[in-house]
Amino acid sequence: MRVLIVDDEPLARDRLKRMLSSIGGCEVVGEAGSGEQALGAAEELSPDLVFMDVRMPGMDGLAAAQYLAELNPPPAVIFCTAYDDYAVEAFSSEAIGYLLKPIKQVELENAIMRTKRINKAQLSELQDSPFFQSEGRSHIAAKNRRGIDLVAVADIRLFQADHKYVTAYHTEGEALLDETLKELEDEFEGRFVRIHRNALVSIPHIEGLERNIDGQFFVRLHNMDIRPQVSRRHVAPLRKLLEQI
Structure with a gap:
């Protein structure tokens, strides 16, 4: 699974990268420090999964996720934020996960496992x-x-x-x-x-x-x-x- 990390804080990106390194099947293919950078990186790198911070200067994570949802095919998006008041907006942008900082390893692993599951509706469509x-x-x-x-x-x-x-x-x-x-x-x-x-x-x-x-x-x-x-x-x-x- 190709992963893109989007966060305006370099330390937060580094921490998430370390946590992901211990999870099999995940490869961090790129990083971005803003919503604008995230769109360019997604176009270039074609990630399967994007970990997206919500509050960032300029284009925030919610707006960036809306743009990513228009890609064909779109990457899965999991929001990572220190604030718990964005959940409704996050899932309205078709995000598949919402993690509160500081992220715990077990919660990160569970979120990734959910991205790998296919539900009955998807299988029926296939x-x-x-x-x-x-x-x-x-x-x-x-x-x-x-x-x-x-x-x-x-x-x-x-x-x-x-x-x-x-x-x-x-x-x-x-x-x-x-x-x-x-x-x-x-x-x-x-x-x-x-x-x-x-x-x-x-x-x-x-x-x-x-x-x-x-x-x-x-x-x-x-x-x-x-x-x-x-x-x-x-x-x-x-x-x-x-x-x-």
Whole structure:
């Protein structure tokens, strides 16, 4: 998750940056000291999440958040302020969080976790999107010891190849398929995207792209503990795709 910190106090920015450094999956990509600077930084850096101070000289955080909400796609905004009388205005600007200074580590972590959750309305909208309306089967047949299971494609998050088999990871578990990854990629183009020579992921179920300390990228999928790795050659195309949806 790419994070932009906006606060007119350098010490406050430094403190928040230190707190974020201990939270996995967060990368501070920039800072700004005013609302005007925040708009320029957001355009240039395309952050996923903006921590926004409310009271700042010139354009305040509330006004800046209104402008950020017009971006396509807009970043998530969490307000950070020493004053508790801006909550109504903050959420009217479509902010997803409101933290009172001095910020506590546990409250910061909880706020970030909320940004990663997808709600039922969002999932319903994704399932009605063109990604779920493309050509191809609605179910895939998977052999087991008792016979054959039918797995709904809409429930599958990940196809992963291992030697001669492909495993489909879905909401109820996993299933072994006789089909090749290439065959699945061709059939479900537009619904699944290749992120590695051995993996396809469901586009509507992607929640984010994470990077570890070694610079490796992994995809975070809705309701899935597995984090499939993204190969270097697929990072840029995947980022471009995520910016478009």
